[in-house]
Amino acid sequence: MLSKETISIIKSTVPVLEVHGVTITSRFYQRLFEKHPELLNMFNHANQKKGRQQTALANSILAAAVHIDQLESILPVVKQIGHKHRSLGVKPEHYPIVGETLLEAIKEVLGEAATDEILQAWGEAYGVIADVCIGVENEMYKEAASQVGGWSDFKEFVVAKKVRESDVITSFYLQPWDGGTIADYQAGQYITIKIQPEGHEHTHLRQYSLSDAPGNDYYRISVKREVDGVVSNQLHDQYKVGDKVEVSAPAGDFVLDTTQTEPVVLISGGVGVTPMMSMLKTIVREQPEREVIFIHAAQNGSVQAFRKDVEEIAATSAHVRNYFCYAEPTKADINLGAFHYDGLIELDWLRDVLENIDSDADYYFCGPVPFMKVINQYLKKLGVEAERIYYEFFGPAGNLTAELEDEITTKS
The missing domain is CATH 2.40.30.10 (Translation factors)
Incomplete structure (x- = not known):
C-alpha cells in the first residue's frame, strides 16, 4: 500500500503530466530503445512513428496519477492493457526496465522540477502498479496456455x-x-x-x-x-x-456478450468490419432469434469487404437488417443500388434506422478514430446509455472525447 504522503505527491504531479505527459513518454521510448534495442522486436514501429503509442502511455500514466488512491477503478484499463501485453509476449522481467527508464525520462524532461521526493514517490507508485499488471498478466498467460488447444507466447x-x-x-x-x-x-x-x-x-x-x-x-x-x-x-x-x-493465442476484451438477448447494433467503418463479422456470424449461429442491425460505412463498393456475406446472412435471417453507407459511391455502385445511404453517416439517418429498436439494445462499433468519435457522439445524442456502448481502437487506446488527429491508421 502507498502512504498518504506518496499519494499526495503523485496527485500533485497531475497538472504537470497533463502538460508534459507526451513529451515524457516520447523521451521514454527513445531511451528505452537506445538502451534495449532488442525490445524493438516487440513494439509496433508504425504506432511509434505516428506518436500513438506515446500518447496512449501518457494517458495511462495520467489516469494512474489521478486514481492513485483508488487503483481498483482503473482495473478495466489494466486488464485491457494486460490482454495486449500477453498477446505481445511482455513478461515480468520487462517491468523493471520500463520503470527505470520512465523515471529517467521524467527527470530529463522536468529537470529540477523532478525532485528526489517526486522521483521516489513515482518509483514506489510504479512498483505497486507494475505488481498489479504482472499479476493480471500472469493469470492471462496461464489461462491461454491451459485451455484446450491453448499455448503460451x-x-x-x-x-x-x-x-x-x-x-x-x-x-x-x-x-x-x-x-x-x-x-x-x-x-x-x-x-x-x-x-x-x-x-x-x-x-x-x-x-x-x-x-x-x-x-x-x-x-x-x-x-x-x-x-x-x-x-x-x-x-x-x-x-x-x-x-x-x-x-x-486470441486475446482482447472487446467481445460480444452472448449471455444477453437484447437487440444488438453493430456499426463499423472500413476495416473495422472485421470484429463485427465475427460478432454477426456468432449471433446468427448461437442466438438466431436475437435482433441485429448491421451498419457498415465504406468509401465505395470496390474497397468494401464481406458485402455478399452480409447480404446472404440478412437474406436468410429474419432478425438481421443490414445497411451499407458509401462516402463516395462509384457509378457501378449507383447502377447496382449497392448501398443504402450516399455520404458519411448523419445523425438524422441513424435516428431513422434505429427508430424502432429496443431501448435496451447494445451498441458495438469499430473503425478509424474520427469515425468512432462521430458515432459515439451520435449515440449519446440519441440517448443511448454509456453502459450499452462498446468500442475498440485498432492499436493503442485513445480517447473519443478528446481532440484527435484527422489522420488515423488501422492495423498495418
Missing part, C-alpha cells in the same frame, strides 16, 4: 487459404503447423502475428481482429493493405498458401 501456423475480399482487404486462413487443435475465442477478439519483413532488422508484431465466428479449425484475419504498412504489404504481396507465420 507464439506458435507456428500456416497460411491454409488466402482470399481477396476487396481491392484493399485480403483474408488469411491460418491453421496450426503441427495439425493440432486451436484455442477457442470470443467474437471480437484478436490475435498477434509475428513476422520478419524483408530488409528489416527486427521482427514486427501486429494485432488483427478475428473476422470469422469461433468454432472452426482455423483463425481468419482480414488485413487491409496500408500505403506505408510494412506488415500488411508483406502479407499481401509475399505470403502465400503454405507459408508459416507465428501467432499468439
